Amino acid sequence: xTIDIKTLRKIPLFSHLPEDQLQCLSEQGNEVxxxxxxxxxxxxxxxxxxxxxxxxxxxxxRKVGQxxxxxxxxxxxxxxxELILLLDEPYPTSGRALTDVHLYKxxxxxxxxxxxxxxxxxxxxxxxxxxxxxIHESVSQQQAKLISLGTLSAGLAHELNNPAAxxxxxxxxxxxxxxxxxxxxxxxxxxxxxxxxxxFLCDFYARSLESAKNTDKLAPLTQSELEDEITxxxxxxxxxxxxxxxxxxASARLGTDTLDELAQQVDGNCxxxxxxxxxxxxxxxxxxxEIQQSSQRIYELIKSMKEYSYMDRAPMxxxxxxxxxxxxxxILKYKLKYGITVTKEFGNLPLICAYGRELNQVWTNLIDxxxxxxxxxxxxxxxxxxxxxxxxxxxxxxxxxxxxxxxSRIFEQFFTTKEAGKGTGLGxxxxxxxxxxxxxxxxxxxxxxxETKFQVRLPIKPH
Numbered sequence: 001x002t003i004d005i006k007t008l009r010k011i012p013l014f015s016h017l018p019e020d021q022l023q024c025l026s027e028q029g030n031e032v033x034x035x036x037x038x039x040x041x042x043x044x045x046x047x048x049x050x051x052x053x054x055x056x057x058x059x060x061x062r063k064v065g066q067x068x069x070x071x072x073x074x075x076x077x078x079x080x081x082e083l084i085l086l087l088d089e090p091y092p093t094s095g096r097a098l099t100d101v102h103l104y105k106x107x108x109x110x111x112x113x114x115x116x117x118x119x120x121x122x123x124x125x126x127x128x129x130x131x132x133x134x135i136h137e138s139v140s141q142q143q144a145k146l147i148s149l150g151t152l153s154a155g156l157a158h159e160l161n162n163p164a165a166x167x168x169x170x171x172x173x174x175x176x177x178x179x180x181x182x183x184x185x186x187x188x189x190x191x192x193x194x195x196x197x198x199x200f201l202c203d204f205y206a207r208s209l210e211s212a213k214n215t216d217k218l219a220p221l222t223q224s225e226l227e228d229e230i231t232x233x234x235x236x237x238x239x240x241x242x243x244x245x246x247x248x249x250a251s252a253r254l255g256t257d258t259l260d261e262l263a264q265q266v267d268g269n270c271x272x273x274x275x276x277x278x279x280x281x282x283x284x285x286x287x288x289x290e291i292q293q294s295s296q297r298i299y300e301l302i303k304s305m306k307e308y309s310y311m312d313r314a315p316m317x318x319x320x321x322x323x324x325x326x327x328x329x330x331i332l333k334y335k336l337k338y339g340i341t342v343t344k345e346f347g348n349l350p351l352i353c354a355y356g357r358e359l360n361q362v363w364t365n366l367i368d369x370x371x372x373x374x375x376x377x378x379x380x381x382x383x384x385x386x387x388x389x390x391x392x393x394x395x396x397x398x399x400x401x402x403x404x405x406x407x408s409r410i411f412e413q414f415f416t417t418k419e420a421g422k423g424t425g426l427g428x429x430x431x432x433x434x435x436x437x438x439x440x441x442x443x444x445x446x447x448x449x450x451e452t453k454f455q456v457r458l459p460i461k462p463h
Contacts, residue, residue, distance in 0.1 A: 003029050003104055011052055011104075012077050013124055021118050028110045032103040040095035047084040047091070050111040053077065056101030060093040072132070073098075083129035085111050163294035170287045170294070177284040193266075200265045205278065212252035212282045213289060226250040233259055239272040245279045252282055300330065316462070318351040319359065321391060325382060328363040335368070339377035347385040353462045354439055362431045362443075366395045366454050369428070373399030373452060386460075390441070393456045402447040410445075 003026045008014045014022060032051075034040065043063055057075050061068045071093045074080060084091060085108055106114060115122050193201070218226065227246040233256045234242035249259075263271060329342060336342060370380055374397050383394040402410060411432045435441040441458040 003031060007054065008104075010077075011054075013052065013079060013121060013128075016120065017118060024117060025114065028113070029104050029106050032105050034097045034101045034103070036097055036099050036101075038097045038101075040097060040101075041081075041091045041093075043091055043094045045091045047081050047088075047108065049108060050079070050081050050085055050106040050114075052079050052104040054102040054104055057098040058095050058101060059098050060095045062093045068094075079125070079128060082111075082125045083132060086125075086129065160298060163297040167291050167294040167298075170291050174284055174287045174291070177280050177287070180280055193270075197266055201274065204262060204265075205281070208252050208254060208278060208282060209285060211254070212248075212286060215251075215253055218250070223247075223250055226255060229256055230254070230259070234272075234275070237263070237268065237271055239275060241276070245275055248279045248282050248286075249275070251286075316353060316355055319354045319356045320351055321349055321359070321384060321393060321458075322346055324356060324360045325363050325384075325393070328360055328367060332364070332367055332371070335371050335376070336380070340371060340374065341379050343379065343381045345381065345383040347383075349384055349386060349391050350460055352391055352458055352460045354458060355434070358434045358438060359458075362434050362456065363393075363395075365428065365431050366456075370395060370397035370399065370452070370454075373397050373401075375399070387457065389461070390457045390459055393458070394453055395456075396451060396453040398450050399452060401449040401452050402445070407445075407447065411443075 005019070005022045005026050008022050008026055009017075014025065017025075031054075034056075040058060053074055053076050055076050057073065058080075059073050060071045060080075062071045063069075074095075080095065081091070083089075115125075217223070227250045230246040230249050231242045234245060239245070259275075262274070266274060325344075329336065367380065367382075374380070378398045381394075381396045383392075383396070385392045411428050432443055435443045435456055435458065439458050440462075441456065443454065443456050445452065445454045447453070
């Protein structure tokens, strides 16, 4: 159906055209009418024509991973599919009609005829395409950052959960121990103790505490055998709950020889009370030690996350590359600790002027890819060095390598070697943009079965 010339003149793209060109366009184009909710195109579909929205509203989204992100809303007067026709590329987004939509369509052949007949339109279309491309690029980068943040958040939550749960459990147990200690101390002092015995008990307690805190754990079989010996010794002297006391006394290396020393110094009727008090005190001390270690772990994780995100710091600043890599390894520890051996060969690097947060995103992508390439088990080697006016960061793994037939494509946007649902194809593309675009650096790789090396070179001073 022929489109009225007056209607075409209202379209910003055609408003400057002379009458004869508008007449030709009105005869070439076709009208398309879609009801609200109709899908216009799917991401990945080939272009089937050039469209102008005459009436109505459309929404366009981009799928990154398993998530849909809003890209742009197009209304009357807007065009779409111009860039993919010029580049012969598929739709980068999916579109649907939010309302009833009235479209003007040119077939691909008619689109090229229009550009030949109306060359002034090409400049306007290129401008629209550039603006639209920036929108799509921004959506992709923001969505990739969200996916990366989600991965890091999951890992951080996993790492925080263990020390937090240990602290909660130990605090509850410590509370029970502290409630028992006063009554145990009273029982221990029911019989008179001489000054010499008191001095011995103080020394005995100090030695036991030192042994409990600073001695490595026994092998399970050795621990079990020592517990049995201690249990027999306690039962021979009618000490109550011998089986409860034995594990802690064994962990503190209080063997039968040491217990014989105690028996020679105090009244036999006091041994049970003394050892029960000692077991509770040692348990409480060890619990405090574990709580301290758990809180230190939580502190280190939060510190690493703060360093990773460069919280409260200027975007461009002097950056310690090693600090960023170590923070990244700390946050990704939940992926590394079940079979990845990490080797760090750090050179003497100077501070460099860079965007710290963005560089850490690069280290995250490269290390995460290396872990995936090794299926969670293998050797990860990180090497740094100074090369003239640049620093080198090399991240290598001993995975299966990148197949030669796809090596030329791995920095392409949305290209991924991972199975559906696991890869976005944005990590290496964004890494390249951060290194090359933002920092005027260089990123390259060399890959063969059993060894893949990614090398990043960054200028020490900004250009």
